[in-house]
Amino acid sequence: MTGLTADFRVGRGTFHLDLGLTVPPGGTVALLGPNGAGKSTALRVLTGLLRPYEGEVRLDGTVLDGPGVHVAPERRPIGVVWQDYRLFPNLSALDNVAFGLRTRGVGKTEARERAAAWIERVGLTEHARKKPGSLSGGQAQRVALARALAPEPKLLLLDEPLAALDARTRLDVRTNLRKHLADFGGATVLVTHDPLDAMVLASDVLVLEEGRAVQRGPVAEVARHPQTDYVAQLVGLNLYRGIADTTGVRLPDGTVISAVMDHLAPHDPVEVLVAFSPSAVSVFTERPVGTPRNVFPAQITDMELHAGAVRLRLEGALDVLADVTAGAVADLDLVPGRQVWATVKATETSVYPA
Structure with missing residues (x-):
């Protein structure tokens, strides 16, 4: 060649x-x-x-x-x-x-x-x-x-x-x-x-x-479809590795992320990666109700300006990056140390083979 x-x-x-x-x-x-x-x-x-x-x-x-x-x-x-x-x-x-x-x-x-x-x-x-x-x-x-x-x-x-x-x-x-x-x-x-x-x-x-x-x-x-944490950070995605079954993607610590996995159709549990954008994460100060979605308690550990938004680093049941507006930061009084709820719709996730 x-x-x-x-x-x-x-x-x-x-x-x-x-x-x-x-x-x-x-x-x-x-x-x-x-x-x-x-x-x-x-x-x-x-x-x-x-x-x-x-x-x-x-x-x-x-x-x-x-x-x-x-x-x-x-x-x-x-x-x-x-x-x-x-x-x-x-x-x-x-x-x-x-x-x-x-x-x-x-x-x-x-x-x-x-x-x-x-x-x-x-x-x-x-x-x-x-x-x-x-x-x-x-x-x-x-x-x-x-x-x-x-x-x-x-x-x-x-x-x-x-x-x-x-x-x-x-x-x-x-x-x-x-x-x-x-x-x-x-x-x-x-x-x-x-x-x-x-x-x-x-x-x-x-x-x-x-x-x-x-x-x-x-x-x-x-x-x-990043395959490692480095690549995920490079392109600005949240990335997790787990086992996909009919209930969702189960992470090593037992946390389950609900996701749309029709295209995988696994008959047996299979190792996969699940990714979603920080912009797909919504942040609430009280546990939300309504449309079924992934809901995780977390604490804000860091925040910085990022591409016109405020990027929050959340640690808790699921460590996650979330992008919110400056207005939301002010309205919700979002500061490091604040306890919040992070949510992600299943339709906002991407699941693919590891």
Whole structure:
């Protein structure tokens, strides 16, 4: 298969990474995971800075790493945009882009001509002669991207490319980066901790935790059906693991969550995950009556502003996150330490195999 195919094991000290990764030409896969999960280690293997002790890495059918084979970093047809961009401070924006071409054997005149075309393509012609110290963060990121793409690599690696930018600049640069990725015919691997970057820039995601893949698939599917607490927190869902039967989903502590499970139709108890959004949780100061729903006593332990709402952390029969309006906080006098009732309708839950 063309594109990137990697299946390798690598160790750094006591840490070991076991990774299988496939990215087709024109595709973008995001590597997500907490600090120490193995994202940077994977990037070092793909760039050739770290050699796996087992397995192989192939790019468009050519073995870059394998038994008896290790292609040096400078000989790999790979472009990289590092988190800190790593632009040469003594070179202009134009010469930074030309440098990438010169390292691939392109003559000086042609390199500068092609670099000028890329500088124009990323909208920085008027800044071509400026050095990195005179550029904004967003401009420096675009220079780094142009330098990576100018040699027409077969693989583009993006290492937290938006992490160093402020929120407003990040929005503009993310949109610009999405356009360039759509035009790029090679494979792209995006390393990020930001689920929004993954949703906007990638079609598929692979989640790493403690050196192994815990979930992979289309971004939308992973966001809807998280498999671990880390992924659930990342996409903002409450997640619980339990046993589904005709009564609902029974958690290990005996708590039962009523849910709609017609699509599972289990004849015997089966292990499942049940998820629901914090916005699906209603909070009351007295036990509610009426429509059948999940009702759990709880105590507010923390609260913070979150995306235009107030997110409550509730602990009790079921530890849960709930999003309520600022008006509700004032009307109900919701403060840390307050005893409340949390409710979730069965129709608001999503149940799927563990």
